Amino acid sequence: MKQVLVNVAKASNVAKIIVIWNNPETNPPGDGHWPEVSVPVQVIHSKYNRLSNRFYPYDEIETDCVLSIDDDITMVTPAELDFGYRVWVENADRLVGFPPRYHSVNNFELKYVSEWISNISMVLTGVSFYHKYYHFLFTSALPDGIKDWIDGHMNCEDIAMNFLIANSTGKAPIKVLARKKFKSSATGLSSDMSSHLVARDICLRHFNEAFGQTILHSVEFRADPVLFKEQDLIDDMNLYYSDGAL
Amino acid sequence: MKQVLVNVAKASNVAKIIVIWNNPETNPPGDGHWPEVSVPVQVIHSKYNRLSNRFYPYDEIETDCVLSIDDDITMVTPAELDFGYRVWVENADRLVGFPPRYHSVNNFELKYVSEWISNISMVLTGVSFYHKYYHFLFTSALPDGIKDWIDGHMNCEDIAMNFLIANSTGKAPIKVLARKKFKSSATGLSSDMSSHLVARDICLRHFNEAFGQTILHSVEFRADPVLFKEQDLIDDMNLYYSDGAL
Numbered sequence: 001m002k003q004v005l006v007n008v009a010k011a012s013n014v015a016k017i018i019v020i021w022n023n024p025e026t027n028p029p030g031d032g033h034w035p036e037v038s039v040p041v042q043v044i045h046s047k048y049n050r051l052s053n054r055f056y057p058y059d060e061i062e063t064d065c066v067l068s069i070d071d072d073i074t075m076v077t078p079a080e081l082d083f084g085y086r087v088w089v090e091n092a093d094r095l096v097g098f099p100p101r102y103h104s105v106n107n108f109e110l111k112y113v114s115e116w117i118s119n120i121s122m123v124l125t126g127v128s129f130y131h132k133y134y135h136f137l138f139t140s141a142l143p144d145g146i147k148d149w150i151d152g153h154m155n156c157e158d159i160a161m162n163f164l165i166a167n168s169t170g171k172a173p174i175k176v177l178a179r180k181k182f183k184s185s186a187t188g189l190s191s192d193m194s195s196h197l198v199a200r201d202i203c204l205r206h207f208n209e210a211f212g213q214t215i216l217h218s219v220e221f222r223a224d225p226v227l228f229k230e231q232d233l234i235d236d237m238n239l240y241y242s243d244g245a246l
Numbered sequence: 247m248k249q250v251l252v253n254v255a256k257a258s259n260v261a262k263i264i265v266i267w268n269n270p271e272t273n274p275p276g277d278g279h280w281p282e283v284s285v286p287v288q289v290i291h292s293k294y295n296r297l298s299n300r301f302y303p304y305d306e307i308e309t310d311c312v313l314s315i316d317d318d319i320t321m322v323t324p325a326e327l328d329f330g331y332r333v334w335v336e337n338a339d340r341l342v343g344f345p346p347r348y349h350s351v352n353n354f355e356l357k358y359v360s361e362w363i364s365n366i367s368m369v370l371t372g373v374s375f376y377h378k379y380y381h382f383l384f385t386s387a388l389p390d391g392i393k394d395w396i397d398g399h400m401n402c403e404d405i406a407m408n409f410l411i412a413n414s415t416g417k418a419p420i421k422v423l424a425r426k427k428f429k430s431s432a433t434g435l436s437s438d439m440s441s442h443l444v445a446r447d448i449c450l451r452h453f454n455e456a457f458g459q460t461i462l463h464s465v466e467f468r469a470d471p472v473l474f475k476e477q478d479l480i481d482d483m484n485l486y487y488s489d490g491a492l
Contacts, residue, residue: 087467090418100472118472172336176467178476221333221422221469226346226364228468229475230424 001071009037010078057135070126088129095173097123112200125158143210156203172219247317255283256324303381334375341419343369358446371404389456402449418465
């Protein structure tokens, strides 16, 4: 988690970092035990370990834009976060994220798709940008039972957020940048992974029923830096790929 | 021009092709002299050779979306046009195009920038998608004198369209796909090209004054197919790059 803090603090336009400490039994580290970063860090110690805490409209959130990021997401560089933020600024009603997902419909049955295909209809919220307004909607305007489902199953808060924003806007999320960095989680085929996918299928169908219709919206484009992959023609290209991994 | 017709007709979702024949003295070819394509072709013979004819709200335009394309744009494939259209559908208030441009501001002086940089604030309308509503705005709601300027100079109708849409929406245009195909026109350095750029600078400043403020909006992203440049990981990538040129 410390690496995530250091990474996020290096991005531009960060007002503060809010840590949601979801372990009620263990106190978060004290003031001296956090990495020294250039922005204020506030820690919120949750009373209950609820997955939905992630999307609670905390008073501490003061900016319009929220970057929601898991404590193990260290593969996204500060420059890539900057790029994601700039795309969000231009699409402030949408969910902007990195690894995408899709929902397929076969014989009226929804399926959660994590393979590499040309369509996307969701982005994972493990590293995503959205307007803080959606914290209010998530907490007070989800269809009955969805929040309890999420907290009970400890899963699918991200799928619910995708449904919620699609339902509010009628628009698809926006995926930024290429996907290679996330491939381990995207292409895993272990039995553990299969059971994960089955659970996601179930969430998808349950939420779809709760919202009353298939509201996820599919698109076929992602957002790249204007000069992405034109490196052979000019030198000044690596702005968003400074680590050479993409 | 015939090649353009054949190309455009091969794209999906084309309702009809409207040819604006801007030579008042010469009749357009008769019915038998157009390439046989799968969509209706209507020819409008202009009374006057005005550049602004391009953006007139012809009754013949029946769809919401207009693909405006010059008669020599043969380097964009039908699949790439399909992709551009899909991006437009998701951004129907914006101008969606291929080669981008930028306006820089130095000491309060605007400059037209066609170099390869990370920002874009315009796209050329020589091959672009937009809502037909902008034909009405262009014809009836441009600031005084701009349409005459365009017809008098036979230049800069595209810059004016970028101003008009930026002024209506407060948003930037969207550039789709990489830029390599257009490099000859983008990097030309002949004296002819320099005088072209000087003329464009003058247009930019004139329109800026006419609109009363700098309304062009700059962004740092373009739209790519979801799987663009991930070819090394899966095979099914060449959907939008079937000719291998990009």
